[in-house]
Every structure is written in structure tokens, then in C-alpha cells.
Amino acid sequence: MPASPDASLDLPSFDDVEAAARRIEGQAHRTPVLTSRTVDERLGARVFFKCENFQRMGAFKFRGAFNALSRFTPEQRRRGVVAFSSGNHAQAIALSARLLGMPSTIVMPKDAPAAKIAATRGYGGEVVLYDRYTEDRQQIGRDLAEKHGLTLIPPYDHADVISGQGTAAKELIEEVGPLDAVFTPLGGGGLLSGTALAVRALSPAAKLYGVEPEAGNDGQQSFRSGKLVHIDTPRTIADGVQTQQLGDLTFALIRRLVDDVVTVPDAALVEAMSFFATRMKMVVEPTGCLGFAAVQAMKDALRGQRVGIVISGGNVDLARFCELVGAAADGAPAA
Ligand SMILES: *Cc1c(COP(=O)(O)O)cnc(C)c1O
DSSP: OOOOTTTTSOOOOHHHHHHHHHHHTTTSOOOOEEOOHHHHHHHTSEEEEEEGGGSGGGBTHHHHHHHHHTTOOHHHHHHOEEEEOSSHHHHHHHHHHHHTTOOEEEEEETTSOHHHHHHHHHTTOEEEEEOTTTOOHHHHHHHHHHHHTOEEOOSSSSHHHHHHHHHHHHHHHHHHOOOSEEEEEOSSSHHHHHHHHHHHHHSTTSEEEEEEEGGGOHHHHHHHHSSOOOOOOOOOSOGGGOOSSOOHHHHHHHHHHOOEEEEEOHHHHHHHHHHHHHHHOOOOOGGGGHHHHHHHHTHHHHTTOEEEEEEOBOOOOHHHHHHHHHHHHTTOOOO
16 A cells, blocks of 8 residues: 555554444444335435434444443543533543443533533533633643543544444444445544444445535545645534544545545435424434435435435434424524
């Protein structure tokens, strides 16, 4: 292989995904794979939804967090873990730490939704609040790590996190067999790069797509230009993927193993949320709808194919859910 800029990176492989699957067994749910006759008829394809909205704490992030924490040495466990996140990673780390009997510290913005702060505390995490306009959360996380000997686990750019996230696609393909195309949301790229390891090993001919909101297409720009592109925090209802750039490990894997990165508008996410609620009787958060929205937009290219979609999570405030879906039902634009 020619020397590449990422030749020095220690990238995880499918062996690591298999090891992660053994570590999380009995702790993570083996989530259901759902199908819908209505979807199949509308699209003229066979669609399999891997429902991580039914995962513990409501999103696939539990997989990567639990895998990473279960690899700690006894000394690391004794001192504990620190993470910075306002979203699902925070809850995933707090819950995993509690299950493994170690302390966790989660750095969250002061203005994070009260429900998320409460959920993180409810899982036993010690919450440290910061001001997102004047303080740097990475610095706070690093300071805490240094001062108290805590181990920092980032939300996506970490080999054990990536390997854990890949277990969802591994379960999907083992359950339904090889696929022609697979779609996952794309934020920092932990889910997509882990999925890529599983797909290339178990269904190598499948086309693999990452899906971003239109407003936050840094991953698409990076993928297509071959250079890591950084953007301002995007304005989108897909709050699980408001990342500004891919990680070094995730970008290296995505460049090598993914077929393309596509985008969808927020309005398509709202439409998918309504569909999941009314037809499939389930709550999916806006970010979790990215894959299905992209599949609908690419309908013509997917006709006759077997398509896998990872629904990444279901954590959305009920009031927010009603606001988004209700506005769409009234014919008003959802904001
Ligand atoms: C974190 C998250 C994503 C994005 O995952 P990355 O690994 O950052 O790409 C997608 N959906 C949900 C629900 C998430 O919590």
C-alpha cells in the first residue's frame, strides 16, 4: 500500500468489532430489526431497520461507551472516566460506568436541556457544568483528567468506541444476511466507521453511505476533497450530529471503506419522524431519521435492492417531538 498521511494511525479492524461484541454481550440489547410492508411497497425494495432507538439509554452510543470502559485497567477503573458531551455520549458513559462500578464525570454545557442533565445524573454521573460561550470543554475535560487521574473517553475518535459502534451493523447483517446498500447517520463518524468495518467483513459488496443534514455537510466535504474540513456548528434539528469535523481515525476509515456521503434537508427528517410514529409506532429522534430520509431520496437507484438502515437513536423530548411533528401535520414548516 502506498504511504498515506494516515499510515501512522492505529486503526481498529473487524477483529476489534468482534471482540467488542463479546464484551457488550448481555449488557447491550440485541436490538430488533424491523421491516415495513408499506416502506417496501413504496420503495420497491426490501428495507431492514436496525432499531438502536430501542438500545439501552436510547441510542447506539451505549455500545462504544461500554466497550471502551470495559477495557480499563483496575487502576483506571478505580479513578474513573471523564467525558464531555451534551447528548447521548454523556448518558452512555454514565450508564456504562455505573454498570462497571466506576465513577464518571461528565462535562456538560450549563444551558443543556434540564432533562439531559437529570438523565446523566440519574445514571450516576457527576455533572460538571461549563459556559459554552466563554469556556473550552476540551480544556476542562483535560484538566479534570490530569488533576484526578481520570481517563478521557471522546465521543467518536477512539478505537474502542468505533469498534463498539460497529457491533450494531454486525448484528444486522448476521440476522438478515448480505445487503446491497447500508445507510447510517454521520456526525463525528464513530458509527459510520465502525459500521464500515462490519460491512466490509460481512457484506463486502454492499454500498455504504453516511448521511448528514444539509446544513452540516463537513463529512461530505471532507470525503469528497480528501482533506479534513472544519465547519461552524451547523444549524439543524439533527442535534446528534452537530459536529464540526470528523476525527483522525474516523476520517481515515471512512475514506477507505465508505462509498459516499449524502445529505438530506431537515424537512425530510420531520417527515420520517412522522412516518415512524404513525406507521411503525415508534419514536425516533431527528438524527435517527437521517438514513431513512436518504433512502427515500435515492429511491430510484435502490429499486429491487436489499437495504439496511441504522436508526441511531430515539432520545427526543416529548414536547419537542410534538412541536416538530405537529407543525408538519399542520402543513407549517418545522423549525
Ligand atoms: C452520536 C449520534 C450520532 C452520530 O454518531 P457519530 O459516531 O458521531 O457519527 C447519530 N445519531 C445519534 C442518535 C447519536 O447520538
